[in-house]
Amino acid sequence: TMAQNQEDQTHDQGGKARRWGCPLKAANANRAAALRKADQLVGKGELTVASVCLAIALELEGDEHDLEQAKEGLIVVKEILFLKQVSLPPYTYNPGGVREKAQGGSREDARVARRKDLPTAYPSLDLSHFSRLSHLSHLAQLLQSTPDVIVGNLSVRIVWRDLVMMMESYNITTAAEMTNLAAPFDMLMLYGQLICQKDEASKALDSLTIALRAKATPEGLLLMGRIALGQGRFRTSFSYLLTAYNHLVLSNDQTLQSPRAHAQDLRSTLLFSLQFVAAQLSPRPRIEPEIRRRVCGLLNEMYAQTKNPTALCSESLVDSLALTPIRTRTPPTTSTTPTTPTASTTSTKPTTHTSTKATTSTTSSTSNPIQTPTHNPTHTPTPPQTEKDVFCSWDCLTWVSDSGLRDSFTTNGYVVIKSFLPDHVFQALKQTHRTLFHDHTGVATYVPSQRRSTVTNEQLSVYVNIRLAPLITRFLHGSRSINRCSFMDVDEANAHEDTHNPPILPTYAFSILYHEGGHIKPHTDRPQNQFSVSFNLGLEGSDEDTPPPRQHWPLYISPRGKGQHHAIPYSLDPNDGILYRGPHHIHFRRPLTSATRSKHIIFGFRSLNSSHCNSQ
Secondary structure, eight states, X not given: XXXXXXXXXXXXXXXXXXXXXXXXXXXXXXXXXXXHHHHHHHHTTOHHHHHXXXXXXXXXXXXXXXXXXXXXXXXXXXXXXXXXXXXXXXXOSOGGGSOSSOSSSOHHHHHHHHHSOSOXXXXXOOGGGOOTTOHHHHHHHHHTTSOOOEETTEEHHHHHHHHHHHHHHTTOOOHHHHHHOOSHHHHHHHXXXXXXXXXXXXXXXXXXXXXXXXXXXXXXXXXXXXXXXXXXXXXXXXXXXXXXXXXXXXXXXXXXXXXXXXXXXXXXXXXXXXXXXXXXXXXXOTTHHHHHHHHHHHHHHHOTTSXXXXXXXXXXXXXXXXXXXXXXXXXXXXXXXXXXXXXXXXXXXXXXXXXXOOOOOOOXXXXXXXXXXXXXXXXXXXXXXXXXXXXXXXXXXXXXXXXXXXXXXXXXXXXXXXXXXXXXXXXXHHHHHHHHHHSOOSOOEEETTTTEEEEXXXXXXXXXXXXXXXXXXXXXXXXXXXXXXXXXXXXXXXXXXXXXXXXXXXXXXXXXXXXXXXOEEEEOOOGGGSEEEEEEEEEEOSSTTSOOSOSOOOEEEOOTTOOGGGOEEEXXXXXXXXXXXXXXXXXXXXXXXXXXXXXXXXXXXXXXXXXXXXOO
């Protein structure tokens, strides 16, 4: 049904072109017509509208020659627009180099120059040089003599050309994506994300820094915080994440609107990430108890029926989020929920009460750097059942200290782990998965080629991904000490990084529902998926209430250095996971049998490294 709906939405190509701003007639909506219209618009100097028509031409019907012309034309036109815009504030602090108005001439000439998109500061881009019906080709020739613009350490021309190549390699050169690139901010943000996936951290950070100088967005700040987290720069990461959270609260915007969003709910992602990063710092930030209180309220708000939603709220359990032992551990308090420090509070330790009810924060923005959302009431957290429940729900999972499993993973590069999560966490994930994919929430993305629906970084999955990172670290390194030098915040220590036994950090969580015929082709993963856990939530029939005709759907994994024909099938029961090194082993799933659907979550991890660039 979802595939049919997508086909129905694309039948009116002429209507789509007009809605996006390209003046095409419905009866004449094809690739060649869009290309001719764009050429005419370039001749009039209306490059912005021309770029829309060229982007539309990528998706309209037509021959391959016109497709290549549209793509090349779009690259040229967008480059001209970016060269003009990026030469002006806020991307540069030297606005005198380019002027909006032509020097000299009549007032009418100046008015016409302002109306046109061509940068009049470049004399080589003169409309009088164009000949009839060849505007795009002449524009490409004249662009060769146009001076490049250097912003920071980046060449705008090189950035744009590299970005187009990466968009093609990631198969996102669609009309929607190209049209979204309307300003240098969009170009620099997307370039930063994609070049980061190639682990070119310096280019990514340069690009994102310039973009955020132009427009500081929670999405961009989150991305910078995630990169700093993966590099072990925890204080820098905490600063970016806290700024992003406060920006989000002040703008009263709870969700990401971008189609390339990191998460479905930015507030929860930021709070969970802040709690994790705070656990790595010693001494901990003074606002950590307030972050913990909000995390606790968020978990209660989302999953009030879970057995122990306060697991992240107990101060003693925050220590268990640390990837290395904390030098000074605060003794467990008598209550799992501290009160919020007030403006007159001078101690960094939270005040404890015998009552489990959390008090409402009265901290002002001047005394507490975390902003308080006025629209989100305080929720009363549910106390844990017993001290044993609190600690053993996660820290007593048997696989964490199983030396046999560890040796198997060391030898093979993958291992099946039974009963991977505490049962109440598994049940909560099942219920959340059901809500995402069956309750018509509209957050899932359907991929027709793989017959699967996906959601990136759902709220509870993000929490579980973060909660697993210290356990994966302990599992991989066993009794061997985790290298403190590789863990030290490089903002404060200039120690040389040792790659021996580095801590493992969370990168992303990816929820999947495979439909009948769903599959994934043989592949290896990107560097951000250094370690992955394919977690099985179980099979179901053609609808959620029908039992499946089969009990298992194996994941095939090849030994390192072997092809897909050597792949070995591994079948998982519900609440089982398989940990594997995705970049080293070819893995795939064969088409799912009829009347069957399969539910999974992929948890991604990567070892700490100062040269890494994690952009998931």
